[in-house]
Structure formats: structure tokens, C-alpha cells
Amino acid sequence: MTRTDFSDEILMRFADGELDAEISAEIEREMETDDALVARLALFIETRHAAKIAMQPLLEEPLPAELTAAVERVIAAKTSAQNESGASVLPFARRAANDRRASRWLAPVAASLAAVIAGFGGYWLGRGGQPTAEGVLPPTALSSPALEEALETVVSGEERQLSGPNQRFRAIATFRDNDQALCREFEVDSPDRSTVVSVACRAGAEWRVTFAVVARGDSGGYAPASSTETLDAYLTAINAGAPLEAEEEAKVLGGLREQK
Amino acid sequence: MSNAVKDVGERLTAFLPNLRRFAISLCGARDVADDLVQAACERALASAERFEPGTRFDAWMFRILRNLWIDQVRRQKTAGVQDDISERHDLAGASGEREAEARLTLKTVAEAIGDLPDEQREVLLLVCVEELSYREAADVLDIPIGTVMSRLARARKALGEAAGITTTTARSRVMKGVNE
Numbered sequence: 001m002t003r004t005d006f007s008d009e010i011l012m013r014f015a016d017g018e019l020d021a022e023i024s025a026e027i028e029r030e031m032e033t034d035d036a037l038v039a040r041l042a043l044f045i046e047t048r049h050a051a052k053i054a055m056q057p058l059l060e061e062p063l064p065a066e067l068t069a070a071v072e073r074v075i076a077a078k079t080s081a082q083n084e085s086g087a088s089v090l091p092f093a094r095r096a097a098n099d100r101r102a103s104r105w106l107a108p109v110a111a112s113l114a115a116v117i118a119g120f121g122g123y124w125l126g127r128g129g130q131p132t133a134e135g136v137l138p139p140t141a142l143s144s145p146a147l148e149e150a151l152e153t154v155v156s157g158e159e160r161q162l163s164g165p166n167q168r169f170r171a172i173a174t175f176r177d178n179d180q181a182l183c184r185e186f187e188v189d190s191p192d193r194s195t196v197v198s199v200a201c202r203a204g205a206e207w208r209v210t211f212a213v214v215a216r217g218d219s220g221g222y223a224p225a226s227s228t229e230t231l232d233a234y235l236t237a238i239n240a241g242a243p244l245e246a247e248e249e250a251k252v253l254g255g256l257r258e259q260k
Numbered sequence: 261m262s263n264a265v266k267d268v269g270e271r272l273t274a275f276l277p278n279l280r281r282f283a284i285s286l287c288g289a290r291d292v293a294d295d296l297v298q299a300a301c302e303r304a305l306a307s308a309e310r311f312e313p314g315t316r317f318d319a320w321m322f323r324i325l326r327n328l329w330i331d332q333v334r335r336q337k338t339a340g341v342q343d344d345i346s347e348r349h350d351l352a353g354a355s356g357e358r359e360a361e362a363r364l365t366l367k368t369v370a371e372a373i374g375d376l377p378d379e380q381r382e383v384l385l386l387v388c389v390e391e392l393s394y395r396e397a398a399d400v401l402d403i404p405i406g407t408v409m410s411r412l413a414r415a416r417k418a419l420g421e422a423a424g425i426t427t428t429t430a431r432s433r434v435m436k437g438v439n440e
């Protein structure tokens with residue numbers, strides 16, 4: 001049988017060794033007589049090769065001593081921490097003071113953490129506020145219809161002013177947890193300049209806040225690094241999937257709204 | 261249990277150059293990449309028990325690092341941080357090709373990779389450079405394997421055109437169904 005209609009995808013899979021033996025053999029036979037096929041295939045073989053060559057110098061570059069040292073410290077700290085107590089949150093090695101970016105999200109676990117509420121029990125939104133961790137987080141802070149609406153409409157990467165309590169809502173990401181429940185990571189700024197970094201997951205027809213860190217401070221509506229480190233540890237614990245892409249997120253959020 | 265931490269720690273040390281390369285190609289700047297690598301190491305060690313022996317360690321690490329990066333980008337975006345991370349100068353500078361004299365209108369391969377849309381570049385890096393299978397790349401990126409293939413094909417066409425890898429332009433016109 002003669003086929004000249006191999007798609008680009010088929011040819012690419014051939015070039016990447018991702019094609020089954022039968023079709024591979026067919027392509028090989030065809031290549032003996034079809035120059036155009038060879039040329040199309042060459043693109044995929046050569047781009048793979050060229051990409052690898054072009055990225056090789058990055059691999060050979062010496063690692064910055066600072067990075068190696070920092071990672072070694074983290075490893076040493078984690079190894080000893082586990083031997084002693086199984087502690088799970090570690091301070092980050094402080095980077096050079098002149099690194100302006102580092103201060104935003106890699107600062108040491110800091111005093112700016114006013115409260116941490118991280119429980120797999122969590123508490124429920126929209127029930128008039130009966131948080132399991134009494135008094136730590138003002139119940140009104142998260143249980144408002146405005147917040148629920150924001151969770152279902154604001155796409156990740158966008159902000160919205162919540163009506164009522166003068167809070168600013170920022171959607172960070174949408175993902176699925178270990179049990180495939182839909183979760184959203186978000187931040188809420190309050191007028192007192194505190195920021196709540198939070199995760200809410202869908203449970204039935206409700207949003208359940210499963211994680212919240214209140215970060216006080218001077219960050220001007222920007223969760224300080226220490227709170228996001230705690231968040232990272234939490235996301236790891238629930239085995240959070242990668243953030244949904246915009247298209248998928250829009251679909252999922254649209255589906256939630258339709259249920260209403 | 262502490263064996264898992266020890267194991268991950270040892271693998272991490274050996275894997276740092278690759279992890280850093282991937283980070284640089286994601287964020288395009290070395291200082292940002294180094295922070296990202298550090299954060300990814302931290303997270304990996306904190307969840308060392310979740311790594312399943314027998315599965316690919318590199319894929320696991322790439323996934324952790326990339327998820328951290330996406331979060332960071334969104335935070336910065338919402339915070340209105342103006343950053344120069346869109347310029348991927350570090351990527352092209354790495355190969356030294358930029359300084360090569362006989363540069364006509366074609367870009368170097370490294371430059372062309374740096375210019376790819378993010379979602380194409382990451383697939384290209386994982387499959388062609390880090391040699392993950394389509395399935396493994398799909399798992400790292402949490403996308404269907406079909407999406408991996410379509411993005412990868414687009415990335416390679418763009419790369420071929422930008423860097424002049426296309427073998428014969430006359431023939432490429434004969435190809436059908438390639439331009440979406």
C-alpha cells in the first residue's frame with residue numbers, strides 16, 4: 001500500500017520515536033522514493049537536534065555558588081529536621097540583600113504571619129461564620145456572597161473589588177486536588193492592609209475554605225513571601241495539580257455558574 | 261521515611277544543572293530562575309515521600325518547578341509588578357551565538373526558542389531537550405497528550421522558519437494542512 005498522506009503529527013512522532021513499529025516501517029519504505037516526505041521529516045529531526053545543541057551551553061554553565069550552597073542548606077536542614085521531629089516548614093536561606101526580586105517571595109518565614117489556619121477540616125462558606133479556628137480569622141472576612149460570586153467569576157490573574165466589606169479579591173489559580181475537587185487559590189486584601197492568602201475547594205454545591213493565612217503588613221496588597229511558602233507546603237500536602245489553563249478554567253467556572 | 265528525603269536530596273544535587281536550565285528557559289532570566297530552582301528544591305524535599313521510586317525524577321521536578329512559576333507569574337501580574345522577564349535575553353546569550361558575526365536575518369536557534377510562545381517553548385524543552393516522552397511531558401504540564409503533540413509540532417515549525425532550518429521552502433509549499 002502506498003500512502004503519501006502522512007500528517008505532520010505522524011512524521012513528528014516518527015522523528016521522536018513515538019510511533020508504533022508498523023507505521024514506522026511504512027514511513028521508512030515511503031522515504032526511499034518520496035523526497036518531499038524526507039524533507040518534511042527532516043524538519044522534525046533537525047529541530048530536535050538543533051534545540052538540544054542550542055540549549056547545551058546552559059547545562060554546562062557552572063552553577064552559581066550561592067544557589068548550590070542554598071540548596072545544600074535546604075537539604076541539610078530538611079534531613080536533620082526529619083531525623084529530629086519531622087518538621088515540615090523550613091526557613092529559606094536568605095539571599096543577597098541586593099536581589100530585589102527575592103524579597104518578594106523568598107523571604108524567610110517572617111513575623112508578618114499573624115495567623116495560620118490550615119486544616120483539612122476547614123470551615124464552610126456562607127454559613128454565617130462558624131470557623132473551626134475560633135477568633136483567629138474574622139468569620140466575615142471570607143464568608144460573603146460577594147466572595148462566593150468572585151470565586152465563580154473572576155479568572156485567575158485578575159482582581160475585583162468585593163462589594164460590601166471593601167475588600168479586594170485576587171484570583172491566583174484554579175486547580176484540582178488529590179480527590180479531583182475543584183479548588184481556587186486567591187488573596188483578599190482588607191482595608192487594614194492585611195492580606196488573606198487562601199484556598200477554597202468545591203464540596204458539593206458550596207465552597208469550602210481549606211486553607212487561609214492572614215498576612216499583616218506593609219506589603220500594600222501583596223501577600224508576603226512567608227505566607228506563600230506556607231501555602232506551598234499546603235498545596236504539596238493536598239497534591240495540587242497544575243493550574244488549569246485559561247480556557248479550561250473558563251469552562252469549569254462557567255459550569256459552576258450554570259448549576260445555580 | 262528519612263530515606264525518601266535523603267534520596268530526593270541526592271538526586272536533586274545531581275539534577276540541579278538540568279533544573280536550572282529548564283527554569284531559565286521558562287522565566288528567561290538567571291536570577292529569577294535561581295530563586296525558582298531553590299523554591300522547587302524546597303518543595304520537593306517537603307514532599308519527598310510523594311516521589312514514587314521507579315518514576316522519572318526529572319519529570320517530577322519539572323512539574324514542581326513549573327507549577328511554582330505559574331503561581332509566581334500570576335502573583336506578579338496581579339500585583340502589577342513590571343518586570344523584564346518577557347525578554348529572554350539570557351536564553352540567547354547562553355550559547356554565545358548572538359555574537360557570531362555572520363548574522364543575516366535569521367535568528368539563532370536559541371533566540372528562536374526564546375521567542376516561542378510560552379506553551380510551545382515548554383513542550384519543546386521537555387521533549388526535544390530534556391528527552392521526556394510525550395506522555396511524560398503531558399503529565400508535567402497537565403495537558404492531554406494530543407495537545408502536547410500539536411504544540412510541539414507548531415513549535416518546531418516556528419523554530420524551523422525562524423532559524424532557517426526548513427530544508428526546502430519549495431517543498432514546504434506542497435505540504436498540506438500545516439498552516440493553521
